[in-house]
Amino acid sequence: MNAVKRAQVLIVEDDLALQKQIKWALDRFESVTAHDRDGALAQFRRAAAPVVTMDLGLPPDADSVGEGFALLEALLGLDPAVKVIVLSGQSDRANACRAVELGAYDFLAKPLEADLLNMTVERALRVYELQAENARLRALAPSQALAGLITRDEQMLRVCRTIEKVARSNATVMLLGESGTGKEILAQGVHGASRRSGKFVAINCAAIPETLLESELFGYEKGAFTGAAKTTVGRIETADGGTLFLDEIGDLPAPLQAKLLRFLQERKIERLGGRQEIAIDTRVVCATHQDLGALIKEAHFREDLYYRLAEIVVDIPPLRERRGDAVLLAHAFLKRSADEQRSALRFTEDALAAIERHPWPGNVRQLLNVVKRAAIMAEGNRVGRDDLGLSADEAASPVEESFDLRTVRDAAERDAVVRALAHANGNVVKTAELLGVSRPTLYDLINRLAIRADR
Numbered sequence: 001m002n003a004v005k006r007a008q009v010l011i012v013e014d015d016l017a018l019q020k021q022i023k024w025a026l027d028r029f030e031s032v033t034a035h036d037r038d039g040a041l042a043q044f045r046r047a048a049a050p051v052v053t054m055d056l057g058l059p060p061d062a063d064s065v066g067e068g069f070a071l072l073e074a075l076l077g078l079d080p081a082v083k084v085i086v087l088s089g090q091s092d093r094a095n096a097c098r099a100v101e102l103g104a105y106d107f108l109a110k111p112l113e114a115d116l117l118n119m120t121v122e123r124a125l126r127v128y129e130l131q132a133e134n135a136r137l138r139a140l141a142p143s144q145a146l147a148g149l150i151t152r153d154e155q156m157l158r159v160c161r162t163i164e165k166v167a168r169s170n171a172t173v174m175l176l177g178e179s180g181t182g183k184e185i186l187a188q189g190v191h192g193a194s195r196r197s198g199k200f201v202a203i204n205c206a207a208i209p210e211t212l213l214e215s216e217l218f219g220y221e222k223g224a225f226t227g228a229a230k231t232t233v234g235r236i237e238t239a240d241g242g243t244l245f246l247d248e249i250g251d252l253p254a255p256l257q258a259k260l261l262r263f264l265q266e267r268k269i270e271r272l273g274g275r276q277e278i279a280i281d282t283r284v285v286c287a288t289h290q291d292l293g294a295l296i297k298e299a300h301f302r303e304d305l306y307y308r309l310a311e312i313v314v315d316i317p318p319l320r321e322r323r324g325d326a327v328l329l330a331h332a333f334l335k336r337s338a339d340e341q342r343s344a345l346r347f348t349e350d351a352l353a354a355i356e357r358h359p360w361p362g363n364v365r366q367l368l369n370v371v372k373r374a375a376i377m378a379e380g381n382r383v384g385r386d387d388l389g390l391s392a393d394e395a396a397s398p399v400e401e402s403f404d405l406r407t408v409r410d411a412a413e414r415d416a417v418v419r420a421l422a423h424a425n426g427n428v429v430k431t432a433e434l435l436g437v438s439r440p441t442l443y444d445l446i447n448r449l450a451i452r453a454d455r
Helices: 016-025 037-047 067-079 090-104 114-140 154-167 183-193 211-218 252-265 292-295 304-307 323-338 348-357 363-377 405-423 428-435 439-448
Strands: 009-010 030-033 051-054 083-088 106-109 173-176 200-204 242-245 283-288 313-314
Touching: 009 016, 009 037, 016 030, 016 114, 016 304, 030 037, 051 067, 051 114, 051 173, 067 083, 067 090, 083 090, 083 428, 083 439, 090 106, 114 252, 154 183, 154 313, 173 183, 173 211, 183 200, 183 283, 200 348, 211 252, 252 304, 323 348, 323 363, 323 405, 348 405, 405 439, 428 439
Parallel strands: 009 030, 009 051, 051 083, 083 106, 173 283, 173 313, 200 242, 242 283
Antiparallel strands: none
């Protein structure tokens, strides 16, 4: 499973004598060559070289710079981080400067000085590596608000990064996902990562009877209806300066949809029985497991309300699609569920296999309940498959197809490492044993594939 060593430099030059001269000058670097745009793009897709040296005059029109600029644009389109060094004649200096403005890393004038070329390529490689490392660290470091979220799955890490980005704005966020996927935790993450100092206020639109939901949301004045003995502030008003989380928004009754839409437009409310408008500054986050598009077609949900609520839409993947997360979460839940006398409680291998293969229709909520029950029912310090009540022969989720060998290899390696880390509960020594690699090789894989080694 060791990574295949890729080329460090792609040399694009139609003059074969000069191409050899450049290759000899850069003999300390792994390099591949091409003489035209099509060949260069094919080599770049195959070798993924972080540095490219290229002439702007390329066949079939070597006297023009059109092919060179087309290649530069294509290379940056494939990898915006690639460092392109333009090798230009004295008369091409203006075009070389234009290439730098368009995204090339640097340019060198011909005839080339070997030492200067080596130094420029070495510096470009170093900048590429530093930028890649910074991007990897940013991807792996969750915000404080999401620090408690347990995942190594790429999809969920992307969701976390999206949450961190949108939290800094005032945009209304809609969280879509099956029941039990953690929509409220992510809503709290939006609030926690925002600059808002007010409260996080949640209300489940499906759990409160329609006759009471309006007063719960908007509040009421004393005497507004029978039993209204005092003025009561609603959830929207309570969330002033903070975040209002509307869970199961798809179950909001039609009359309240119109009233909520007016609030979102005006940012003002009137309590039941009141005549005074009250200005409210609250961030709205909503969530549902329902297909709102289908509800809109059936006239059960207002389309104009949907577009007010769906300024930012975040799709949360179900647990069965999160590679390695079921086992990772199960370890964490078991640790929380075990009492002090049973702190050494562990899963057996068949229990871990059953957890990994189970489709988890109830997602994280179901997994938590299963682990809690198993921790109570287990005899001794081991939780077995029978304690979980899960079948061990359920089909695993299918892997998305790809024909690119590098993509297939990286995806397979990442899947194996993530699953092994989850299986070993983060123990690097045991993970390396499961994968049949040395610890240094495992660390290289973790770094190259941008895998969170912690929880």
